[in-house]
Amino acid sequence: MKLRALPDFSPLRVFFFTVALGGATGVDFVASSMMGIAGTHIRGGVHASPEDFLWSMTSYAAMATLANLMLRRIAQHTSYRSYTVVGLIVAAIGSLLCALCETPLQLTFARAVQGFGAGGLFAASRILIQLVSARDERAPLFIGFNIGSFGLSAGTPWLAAVLVESAAWQMVFAIQVVLALAVLVLVVLTYPSRVKPAGDLWEIDIDPMDWWVVILFGLGAMVLMHGLGDLRFYELASSPSVALTPLVGFLLIAAAFLRLRREPQLWLDPRALLGRTYLVGLLFYAIYYFLNGLWNYLIPTLLQSGFGFGFQVTGEVLTWASVLSLLAMMCFSVVAPKVFGRRRYIALGYVMFAAALLMLSLRTLTGVSMDVILPALFLQGLTVPFVMAQVAGMTFVDFTEDDFQHAYAFKNIVRQIATAAGTGAASLWLQYGEAIARSRLVDRITVFDLGGMPPLPEMMAMASTLETQATLVASANLLSWLAIFCAVVAVLALVIRWRAAA
Template sequence: MLGKHPDLSAAQVYLFAFTLGCATGVDFVASSMMGVAGTHIRGGIHASPEDFLWSLTSYAAAATVANLVLRRIAQDISYRGFTLLGLFIATVGAALCAVCNTPIELSLARAVQGLGAGGLFTASRIIIQLAAAREERRPLFLGFNTGGMGLAALAPWITAMLVEDASWRMIFVVQAGMSVAAMLLVLLSYPRRVAASLPPWEVDVGGMDWVTVILLGTGALVLLHGLGDLRFYELASSPSVAITPIVGLLLVASAFVHQHRHPDPWLNPKLLFGRRYLVGLGFYTLYYFLNGLWGYVVSTTLQSGLGFTFQTAGKVLTITGLIGFTGLCVFTYAGARLTGQRRYIALGYCMFAGAAWMLSQRMMPGASMAVLLPALTLQSLTTPFILALVAGLTYAEFSVEDFAHAYQFKNIVRQIATAAGTGVASLWLQYGEAMARTQLVARITPFDLPDGFDAATLAHWSALIDQQAQLIAVSNLFALLAIACVGVALIAVAQRALR
């Protein structure tokens, strides 16, 4: 039972919590499916990698704007109303994506989808703060994780099935259907606000701080696109590519300077400078950075480096995702009994280091999924320790109103950190593969060439060298990642802010 909503039965409380998770899952699934099926979607609209990147960054930039305006709009139409509005816009965006034929059409449709879905995670999490006292939130988190993390875990397998058996357009049809289903669940289960809520068309749009919207929205788009663009260029030959993310970062910084001077800021910088929050935000940022890096490298390596089919890769990612989801559910109930939380955060990073080191030693042609699965499973089990535990400690001292500011900013940082992780992984693989390929080619002498050497043999050797170079680069990256995670574990033990 919830003290603020005594009219809700236990079953209604769980349905409410599950719906919170489903609303969040609309955002998670949209991002996951796009990442998993990106190659197939790009082929369907005949987009170059650079053009297709806009469909990824437009969604993330629009999501940043959605998180920015969330609290102000929710003041007028309630967080329930904001969720319904966001789901409706996400449905329209997904439907538009399903009928796109060109890269620019998909980029614009994805921006619409991101504007609707991008703020749903933050809205759901704030609703939990508003609806229940601290000691009443555990059942809400269980349902929330079931809807959000459960759907996200299933997304890779569903995506592979849809692409293989139907069409890439069906991915967006399914996303639209999920948004509609989530809207129906919200109408059925969300409690209404006691104070009267305005309809969306009566919100004072003209009175909004559009300077902040323009600065932060443009800055996020430029920054995220610049970070994503790193995967297509080498800094040594195209140093100007580094200018784009720097310009984006300056625009984002100017938005916060403007907010600092604003008499009634949408994101209050003064509330975001507490030591506990900044340390927690640092661990958050690191997690999402690692998550972006890990997701990009693992999915790329499974298919192009180790030769697994798209369907097999999707199935494995879903299996490990479900294992991680199960671990998170167990943590939801057992986590409150843990003492010495810093040590458990460190344990999470040691587990991450172990998973990365295991993979670094198993990057070889012909490696079976049975050899890789233990490492992938271990990494999926780190989420409770390096995300959920940090979340519980970071916001311990925030009031409900201040929590909204803090969580808005956290999810803006989430978009940037994930893109940065992907960009760094891409850059590393570029340089790592180039260096490994040069060393491998240098070892081949005329005496190594077989009799009857022809163009077909040359092509075969070239493919083998490319595969070996990629696996060497990935192995080196995971080895460095393991060392870095051990260092972070030591920092987690030493720090005093989160305890």
């Protein structure tokens, strides 16, 4: 299709331009997801304890938060094309540094570089779509965008498993270098040299940056996300102080926002974020990304530690589920103009999510086959257009181009924090759930059940079986509670008013 804002672009170039926009987003998605899928192998490669490895996760998220904070101001001064080019270069350098790491500290700094480059690419791409297209032109653009973003991330689980098993853990980052550079070439060839918004060209007065905002926001994001992730390693009953860390992070971010309110030229305008529609949409975004972080941690753990499937089989299954999500998003892009802005579709998505969780919880049995599990995984993959894309159609409908940039940048900051919260919650639940299940299982075993004291190999096999059963029991309980939670969210989607009464 042709775009009125880019009359010189042929329909073919417009398509590849949108694929490049999605590809830039996919670089961020891949960088995040590969750490979860291949995390055990990467941690072993740099000899990191779980606590040390967590810093490499939170350093990426914290620097991605800073990138989103600075995005609008830098992009308007240089252009979103320049921002994307520089971001991809920095992301490639960060990925290369990750591949060269030998210690946890090195990996933490390398991931920070990678996060600063890749973390703002999603928001930059989505804002750029808003600037180059009118509302009636937007829906077809997301076909190419979804191919680029979901296409890259769909192949990640299988690719990570194949690379790690056939070569070494460094290949996880080597492929990210290749992806970033490939997308960079596509961006250079297809992006317009400078995109003008509808109306007059903005005249931006770049004031000296308030580095206290940067320090408070960046430090707050890192402390908050590390504290949320750190929950997996401690029990609140024995270490109550661990709950203070996320609170300190929230307070630092609140201090940054108080300082932002006094700036004449804002990095991120809090006053543009106070509309009822946006705040309700942001709530549903936070719920989705919380569940997404939780799901991405729980399912690989359940498939490997609970069901006993190999790393490569797990990667293949997750890839097929992601491909189904891609196909669902492409179908949604075609019918989007007819279904956008309807709460019942969001409710339907969470009903489907609840059904998938309940199906999976009832199948957490020893020796279960993959054929029995796949329907639940595939059903969850079909929820993405409803629980994520539909929310987007309702959240940003009233924003002008300028306010949209503030709103979408802050949405991606929330994405980083909510994802970390979901991962931490899943880890904490499994930690408690496995401990309780293990204790109950052990209490049921007596010397008479064992037929006397068995040999050491049989004892080790029994210990392994107990660990597997504990994982299955804890996962089934978590999946059941999440099914109830999704059902409640479905009801909220129907009863909450998105707009203030006239």
